[in-house]
Amino acid sequence: MVEELLVTARHNPKVDPSLAIWSWEIPVYLFLGGLTAGIMCFAAYAVLARKSDEMPFTHDRFALWAPVALSIGMTALFLDLEYKLHVFRFYTSFEPASPMSWGAWILILVYPLMILQTLSTLRRGYPALAGWVEKLPLGTRALDLSENARRPVAVMVIPLAVALGVYTGVLLSAFSARPFWNTGLLGPLFLVSGLSSAGALALIGSRLDCEKHFFTRADVTLIGIELTLIAMLVINLSTGAAQQLETVNMVLGGDYTVPFWLWFVLPGLLIPIVLEIFEMRGICRFSMVASFLVLYGGFMLRYLTVEMGQVSTWTDYAVQFDPQLLLRLTH
């Protein structure tokens, strides 16, 4: 039997004993980025499907929350930078092999469309805000332009929003050095989670029963897909190589088992899907509770993924060090 004992003299902060470079800022950004993608998709769908009567909130009031969410997320991202003065460097080059560079440029494309999408809803959704915009130079013209281009903008918004939602997952899955992240399932998982979170937010904001019903059904479907993707992620990792097996053990009996299943999957996915199925069948009305739980679950998914990815590594000296060996030597 071969045993291994490793001792190292490396103690770099935030790198040893395991990576801790990304704290709350990155999960907040990833969550709000996904939420933004979802909001933009649903708002564009309501316009393209001409749902102004059945879905008034989504059609005329929902789009405003996309720039709000994304701006808060971008602020969190900015706070995470160690060298904040160099933030402009993201836009002095395009690095095709770097998902983060793609993300920076996707955001540049998303922002103007998102602003146009929001402006087109102001007169009907937020008249007071529209009045304020009209007082600005070119404000009236901007509102007119956005309203006239509402459908073409909606058509362009959907692929860009999907790219934004997928990118939040690809950003992590591109790191081959972190076995927990290095799976192609993170992109679709984060996209579906973003759509589901946006559906939950719309459920909180909508007043009409038919609109609520649409989002309850949408959320049940999306949470179902999310649960399937999480199952596939666990299967994918548990049938992988040694470092992937080590990483999946974190949620199958290891340190992250309780946070993952009891703090995320149960309250963030299972309970809300049950509540929403009850709601659909008219058994009870818990849509508000379910919505907040879905939003909580969306954040927890990013938080735990960022955390577990950093802990998972190819060279984990702390894990390989077995104190039992020392005990054995003394007996």
Add this chain to the structure above:
Amino acid sequence: MINYAMVIDTTACIGCGDCVVACKNENQVPAGLNRDWVVEETRGEYPHLHTEFRSERCNHCGHATCVTNCPTGASHYWKDTNIVLVAAEKCTGCKACIAACPYDARLIMHPQGYIDKCTFCHHRVDQGMDPACVSACPTGCMYFGILNDPDSQVSRLLRTRRHKTLLPETGNIPNVYYLV
């Protein structure tokens, strides 16, 4: 392209840590941070044990995932070589390169906020000298040279001695070799 490599004879290394001190002195690495480090690995079961000392650092990979993941081009190859450097003036401190390194060889240089790592002492290499760690090694167990020159000492050592690299399965093509 010039492919620089470091070869470390683990059978001659005594784990004294002079390479770490030399690096800190040469590169003014702040207290509490290390660009290189020494690993002591013991295998076997008592009394049949085998200990290996390894001086580790950035592997200046041929396919460096820290370079491909850098969103601003701050992580780059020096001139036409495999030496991986960070251009502080382009670095945002986003830490993507730290996450991208399978060897966890990168660190945050406080208080400025840019990312720092072993440079193979490229400023010395530029003048035809060895990196500081290689020059300072008291047992002479560290070698540095050009791998694609068949007459270089590193090429000859790798031709004639059993050797390994760390985690070649990552696909990063590491350029620090260990004689075993």
